[in-house]
Amino acid sequence: MSQRAANRARVVSVLRERGAQSRRELAVTGLSRSTVRSVVDELIEAGTVRERPAPKDNRSAGRPATLLTLSGDLGLAAGVEIANGVIRAAICDTSQELLLHDSEPMDDRTTPEAALERVSALLDGMLHRLGASRGDVIGVGVAVPGPIQRNTGLNGRATTLKPWVNVNAATLSAKLLRLPLTVGNDANFAALAELTWGAARGLRDVAYVYTASGIGVGFILNGALYAGANGTAGELGHTTIDENGEVCACGGRGCLNTLANADSITQKLRRSHRDRLTIAEVITMAQEGDVGCRRVIADAGRHIGLAAANMYNLLDPELIVLGGNLAPAGEILLGPLRESMARRAIHAGEVLPPFIVGELDEHTVVVLGAAAAVLRDAEAFPLPHV
Missing domain, CATH: 3.30.420.40 (ATPase, nucleotide binding domain)
Structure with missing residues (x-):
């Protein structure tokens, strides 16, 4: 990778993880101001990055800063939560904007296979409503309650959804959802949501x-x-x-x-x-x-x-x-x-x-975090045209 491409990747990585940033905030990349300015101009010209005005702050005088975000049309990230009594889903674009969220009640005795088939149908319906397809989805984050054992990938016995105990959620989700995915604990994904959009x-x-x-x-x-x-x-x-x-x-x-x-x-x-x-x-x-x-x-x-x-x-x-x-x-x-x-x-x-x-709604915090996990993982979910 050339130095120029490496610099672009550093800027894109920060925007993936932190969302909208000013040019000054992009100093966290370690690049000089002039390099940041040059790289950002290249990314804007390529359609990878867009500018938008910062939210108006009545406490600050003068013209509000311009913020930089990834373009929203680089793909879609979906977040799914399989919880006690309900399944939830959300779809965000690559600028970290929430486009749509939905949910359905689900009996706690539902088998993992049946639950994931319902999740698949729910996602398909949401994509249809957005005028999108599975080909637009760069990845899906799937949240389950309870710990996931790192060595085996199995849901631990502390999982509150008992049909999921000793189930490899990642393997089963990959088979039934047929999309690139990451699987994690609900609390961990919720923490990512507050880090990305909320109080943290x-x-x-x-x-x-x-x-x-x-x-x-x-x-x-x-x-x-x-x-x-x-x-x-x-x-x-x-x-x-x-x-x-x-x-x-x-x-x-x-x-x-x-x-x-x-x-x-x-x-x-x-x-x-x-x-x-x-x-x-x-x-x-x-x-x-x-x-x-x-x-x-x-x-x-x-x-x-x-x-x-x-x-x-x-x-x-x-x-x-x-x-x-x-x-x-x-x-x-x-x-x-x-x-x-x-x-x-x-x-x-x-x-x-x-x-x-927290600042985020209890009904969307986990699915937002699951989508954030997709947007943050550059290795597993490479963005097109970057």
Whole structure:
């Protein structure tokens, strides 16, 4: 590869990973200003890069900066989430713009084969609505709940969708979707979404706590996704909180999942509230002042705070983000969570990192992250015309 081509590749790589950037921000490539200017001009002339005005900022005077993005017509990236009770999909273009997202309910007992056939049909329908075809898709990111063992590619026993335990999701997805793909854990992909579009933009060390049927963490360490030696990093829901507590689906006792996930919260209200409430209903009632609902959410927050303190003591992230089905509870959950965490975390003379609700919607964060994984992977998903 010539030096000129290598310089173009460096600029394209930054735009793939970080999205829209100003020419000044492209200094992270290590290239001089004059080289960046020359390379960008070449990429614009080739149709690989486009200019667009930056969003207007009322706090800044003068003309807004011009941002550079990859052209949106270099291909499409799809993201898929196979979750408890639902399958979701999103399609983005290569400028990182979300074009379309959709979802369908799905029974938790659905076989992996049947689930992926439905995903394939859902993607085909979405592509048709966009006037596109499978030939336009540079890759698909497929998110599944629970850990994926790095050596075997099998879904671990902590997977909350039991038909998927000991299934090689990558092999099966490749066979049934018939598209280039990457497969990963839902919390990891959600962390990528917040890094790309949300609260973690521009940061290097972030923990994203994703609450669904289980509670997992996606780690961004030194700017890169960290899954661990065996692919099981971030299973916060299986942190032991009470050694004498209820038996968890993983076989342990008193795991965080038995005390603070959506099912445990709603089950605690069955006697006092009679009807089986959904977690969304519990949160709404708590916001309207129901003391029982507020109490169980606060209790969940304290338990998560204990686990988060241990996580912080080990990894020291600069930001912790909450996403998923408990995020809409906001300060009802986060207040007790922060208090519990502060009592147990090692401050070392420093202020604890912010623990905030993510910026992205709980229904799209995972599929956006799955699409982001495609857009970031230059080796697996080369862009045409670059």
